Amino acid sequence: MSKKERARYAERKDLNKELTRILDEWRNSELDKAERQKDSNAYTTKAVDDILTDNTLNRRCSDITFESLSLSQAEIECSQPKWEDLYEDYLEMVIQFGYIIFLSTLFPLAAFFSLLNNIIEIRTDAFKLCMIYQRPFSQRVKDIGHWQKIMEYMVFAAIIINCIFCSTRGVFRRLVPDLPFAAEIFILVCIEHLLILLCKVIRSTIEYVPYWVRVEKSIMEHRRREAFKKLECDALHLKENRSHNYNE
Incomplete structure (x- = not known):
């Protein structure tokens, strides 16, 4: 706080x-x-x-x-300041994400400490929303915007940087002492390309809309069409009955 x-x-x-x-x-x-x-x-x-x-x-x-x-809860919240935009929160998460992926080879425990920090921050953010600021209204959005692209580019940059760290720290030298420098560079470039290709494959396999969401939307669309057909049939029968009664 x-x-x-x-x-x-x-x-x-x-x-x-x-x-x-x-x-x-x-x-x-x-x-x-x-x-x-x-x-x-x-x-x-x-x-x-x-x-x-x-x-x-x-x-x-x-x-x-x-x-x-x-004062009532509503009166207290009206007197509190409004919740600011999410720029600072997104920026904090992106910076933390950068520390984890860029320095993972130098300090592998960074991810664990980040997890502990996020668990604590969940409660502090909840306290801010309930006690310090006015609770914001929810807004329906498509995605997180440009932050998604920023994190994707950070992943590609982190692959290259970690490969360079592995080379400068002599990881391959310790595994294969007689490995020539040119062969080491070639192996690092191959590993870097394979990791980037793996990221691309994983990104393409992840569905933008989950399967169960598409199934539910299809069911709702089918029910809507069936209801519309039923209304059309009822309207047609009503029209026929009225014309029949008029002729009689």
């Missing part, structure tokens, strides 16, 4: 404390007022009526709690 968000959360807590203090002061003032009126008008009929009225008021005041005077 950032400093700005913690400050907003602290302001909300201070506001609740201030409302509690105001409620206590108001309740004490009403009780003092009732006591003064009771002492000054104890021997008159009007005083008796005022005492009864004040007692009723005091009973009502005793029923008033902080929860009854606190």
